Amino acid sequence: xxxxxxxxxxxxxxxxxxxxxxxxxxxxxxxxxxxxxxxxxxxxxxxxxxxxxxxxxxxxxxxxxxxxxxxxxxxxxxxxxxxxxxxxxxxxxxxxxxxxxxxxxxxxxxxxxxxxxxxxxxxxxxxxxxxxxxxxxxxxxxxxxxxxxxxxxxxxxxxxxxxx
Numbered sequence: 001x002x003x004x005x006x007x008x009x010x011x012x013x014x015x016x017x018x019x020x021x022x023x024x025x026x027x028x029x030x031x032x033x034x035x036x037x038x039x040x041x042x043x044x045x046x047x048x049x050x051x052x053x054x055x056x057x058x059x060x061x062x063x064x065x066x067x068x069x070x071x072x073x074x075x076x077x078x079x080x081x082x083x084x085x086x087x088x089x090x091x092x093x094x095x096x097x098x099x100x101x102x103x104x105x106x107x108x109x110x111x112x113x114x115x116x117x118x119x120x121x122x123x124x125x126x127x128x129x130x131x132x133x134x135x136x137x138x139x140x141x142x143x144x145x146x147x148x149x150x151x152x153x154x155x156x157x158x159x160x161x162x163x164x
Contacts, residue, residue, distance in 0.1 A: 001016070001018075002016050003015050003053060012060075013060070015053050017049050018049065019046060019135050021070075022128050022131075024134070025130070028131065032112050033108055033109055033111055039134065042131060046134060050138065050143075054142050057143055058143070067148065067150075068095065068149070068151065069153060071122075071125060072133075072135075074152070075120050075122070075129055076133060077093045077095040077099075078121075079103050079119065079120055080102075082094065094150060095148055097140045097145065100136050100137045104137055107129060107133055112127040115129060
C-alpha cells in the first residue's frame with residue numbers, strides 16, 4: 001500500500017507499506033471464511049504497520065481530500081453502491097468508513113465463492129477482498145478519514161514512476 005501526501009504538484013511524503021490484500025490474505029487469512037482470530041491478528045498487524053507513518057501524517061494537519069487507488073477500493077465502493085466501471089472513469093465514486101464497517105462482517109462471514117457472486121467483486125479477487133477491507137477500515141480509522149474518493153486508475157498505471 002502506498003501513501004502519498006502533498007499540497008502542490010509534487011508529493012511531500014511518499015511511503016510504501018507491505019499491506020497488499022493478496023499478501024495479507026496469504027499470510028493471515030487461511031480460512032474460508034476466515035476465523036475471528038485470524039481477522040483479529042490481521043487488524044493488529046495493520047495497525048502496527050500503519051503506526052510507522054500515522055504520526056507523521058497527523059502532524060501534517062487535516063487532509064482536504066483523500067483519494068484511494070486500487071481494485072480493492074473500487075470493489076468496496078461498488079459494493080457500497082458506487083456506479084459501475086461501465087459508467088466511465090469520470091463518474092464520481094466515493095467510499096465511506098461506515099460502508100466498510102457495514103460490509104466487512106458480511107464479507108468475512110462468506111466463502112470466497114459467495115463473495116465472487118456479489119455485485120462488483122471479481123472471482124479472481126474474491127478471496128483477498130476481506131484483507132483489503134480490513135486494511136481500508138483500519139487505515140481510515142487510524143488517519144481519521146470518514147470518506148474518500150475512489151480513483152478509476154491505479155498507481156501502477158500512471159506515469160508517475162515508482163514511489164520511493
